[in-house]
Amino acid sequence: MSEALDLANEVSAARERLIEFVDRCPEDQWQARPLAPGDPRTVAVIVDHVADAYEYIGAWLDQLARGETVEVTPAVVDELNARHAAGVGTPARDAVIEHLVHSGDAIVTLVASLGDDQLAGDDGRVARLARIAAVHAEGHRDELENALGLTTQR
Secondary structure (H helix, E strand, O other): OOHHHHHHHHHHHHHHHHHHHHHHOOHHHHOOOOOOOOOOOOHHHHHHHHHHHHHHHHHHHHHHHOOOOOOOOHHHHHHHHHHHHHHOOOOOHHHHHHHHHHHHHHHHHHHHHOOHHHHOHHHHHHHHHHHHHHHHHHHHHHHHHHHHOOOOOO
């Protein structure tokens, strides 16, 4: 199997585990703010944030794979995340799952299509961003499960 397919499978598997978490998250905890006061977002907003991140990470991957320059800094990411949190409101569970499926499918397809030379592009930054898409979903799922006292169903 190619590195691109391995990475695409990592992103897909992490997304599926996040969707499984959403499916088993109790309704009364879906709008909870379990990470407050450090993070005032609800579970719903945090999960939707992952779907939103698939979109901007996918855009960066596409640009880098085409040889374009992309500025990815903590400040850029913070701005995108703040914009999402301010604009998403209180997303419904079904809408969040649909967002995860749609944006997740798009990034998985993109990553799977990359050639070895594209993955190695920008000193390996393309491959690192693809891996971040998987790790990001896993990290948020883990933190939410821990904060809510839910166990992973693997």
